[in-house]
Amino acid sequence: MDKKPRIGVTGSHRRWSPSWWCTRFALKLAGAHPERISTQHPWSGNRFDGLIIGGGDDIDPEHYGETFGERDKFDPERDQLEIQWIEWALNHNIPVLGICRGSQLVNVVRGGNLYEDISKLRNLTYNRPGLLPTKQMFIDRSSTLFTVCGKPKLRVNSLHHQAIKEVGNGLRIVGRDLDSFVQAIESTDDKAIFGVQWHPEYLFYLPSQFSLFRWLVTSSDENQ
Numbered sequence: 001m002d003k004k005p006r007i008g009v010t011g012s013h014r015r016w017s018p019s020w021w022c023t024r025f026a027l028k029l030a031g032a033h034p035e036r037i038s039t040q041h042p043w044s045g046n047r048f049d050g051l052i053i054g055g056g057d058d059i060d061p062e063h064y065g066e067t068f069g070e071r072d073k074f075d076p077e078r079d080q081l082e083i084q085w086i087e088w089a090l091n092h093n094i095p096v097l098g099i100c101r102g103s104q105l106v107n108v109v110r111g112g113n114l115y116e117d118i119s120k121l122r123n124l125t126y127n128r129p130g131l132l133p134t135k136q137m138f139i140d141r142s143s144t145l146f147t148v149c150g151k152p153k154l155r156v157n158s159l160h161h162q163a164i165k166e167v168g169n170g171l172r173i174v175g176r177d178l179d180s181f182v183q184a185i186e187s188t189d190d191k192a193i194f195g196v197q198w199h200p201e202y203l204f205y206l207p208s209q210f211s212l213f214r215w216l217v218t219s220s221d222e223n224q
Helices: 018-030 076-091 101-109 144-149 207-222
Strands: 006-010 033-037 050-053 096-099 130-139 153-158 171-177 182-187 193-196
Touching (some): 006 018, 006 207, 018 033, 050 076, 050 101, 050 207, 096 101, 096 207, 101 182, 130 144, 144 182, 144 207
Parallel strands (some): 006 033, 050 096
Antiparallel strands (some): 130 153
16 A cells, blocks of 8 residues: 555646656655646545645736736636635645745735735846746744754745735745745644745755655655
């Protein structure tokens, strides 16, 4: 009998999705069985022990009380699919790791909101997107995230132009970049929730980044 924790991974429905393949590899390396979920990849029906909400297009601002902007590109079906999975995970106390858009959506589901475009608000960080860990972020030493990553400062990548503005219920900010934009959130209660604004799946070769997947797998294993 396969006792590896089963982790649901939401994301793009595109056939070639680098994020999915990198996340899949990181989870397998950490000892989990990943299952892809998207609008074109239906749930198998097997119970999940953990959940990753992946990155992608902007979240429709109707979900957090704002209006459309000129850069907006939405996927309403994906929004709804992922909102349902986040609510399911919260209701069943299933560990959650939100990545980039996923972190933002977890925050929105918990009643928080977002900056729709931070490009003109940045002063000390680049607007240019990149997969390499060129951006500095700082972790609250009192946080669970600090315990997991083991460092108060990380170099991360950046593919986003939106960011968490006001944090949602039951969440707290535990990481910021040089411009003080939110880079990480975690639960304030006994729920196993992390949200990170960067993409650790592209940095899993770094121990501090792989530790996020190991944390999720360990938390999910305890949930079996």
